Amino acid sequence: MKRREMLGILGTAATVGLTAGSEARADHEAEAKPKGEELPPSQFHLALCAFHVAKANPKFQVEAHHFCAGVGDGVHQCVIYDSREKGAKLIGVEYIITDAIYQTLPAAEKAYYHPHTYEITAGLLVIPGMSAAEEDAVMGKLITTWGKTWHTWPDPKTPLPMGDPILMWAFTEDGQINPALVEARDSKLKMSTPEVRKRRARAGLDGK
Numbered sequence: 001m002k003r004r005e006m007l008g009i010l011g012t013a014a015t016v017g018l019t020a021g022s023e024a025r026a027d028h029e030a031e032a033k034p035k036g037e038e039l040p041p042s043q044f045h046l047a048l049c050a051f052h053v054a055k056a057n058p059k060f061q062v063e064a065h066h067f068c069a070g071v072g073d074g075v076h077q078c079v080i081y082d083s084r085e086k087g088a089k090l091i092g093v094e095y096i097i098t099d100a101i102y103q104t105l106p107a108a109e110k111a112y113y114h115p116h117t118y119e120i121t122a123g124l125l126v127i128p129g130m131s132a133a134e135e136d137a138v139m140g141k142l143i144t145t146w147g148k149t150w151h152t153w154p155d156p157k158t159p160l161p162m163g164d165p166i167l168m169w170a171f172t173e174d175g176q177i178n179p180a181l182v183e184a185r186d187s188k189l190k191m192s193t194p195e196v197r198k199r200r201a202r203a204g205l206d207g208k
Helices: 003-032 117-121 132-142 179-189 193-202
Strands: 046-054 057-072 075-081 090-097 146-151 166-169
Touching: 046 075, 046 179, 057 090, 057 179, 117 193, 132 193, 179 193
Parallel strands: none
Antiparallel strands: 046 057, 046 166, 057 075, 075 090, 090 146, 146 166
């Protein structure tokens, strides 16, 4: 058999194999997807942007993008990325509970939870793309909640997640956050954290 004929046969065989492989993968994916059900990632309907600080190291601060969904009465869960861009790193998780649930926890467990009041009144927690009125309504429900946050990719600047997970915290008073972080976030989202803070004060969002 001539070399040209052999190459033609091999090329045809490879094409058939690739086609068959693609069809098999498509069939497998169709079978793997639950019929009539949403996959868990599709249930994360609320996209929040805030900042986290390591509880044990106040100098370690990162921007955190949350994608959240309810999992029970008074309980939400969020996956956290370092940005909203394509290829963003999944850096951690946060569990959000109401104050009523928080008050039932033993003291040892309460130590893992941070309050959300200040980051809401200060304008640090926002919902990109949502109208001011709608955002304020959501914040009114979140302002007395508590969060338990672990970052499994502690430093998003590293190419791989290194070391142990870190218990993260929220800012609780003025002067704690690095202003450069806020300025960079505001520039990307085309917003003003000081203006959001003023608006929420006018709306009576004080956490009381």
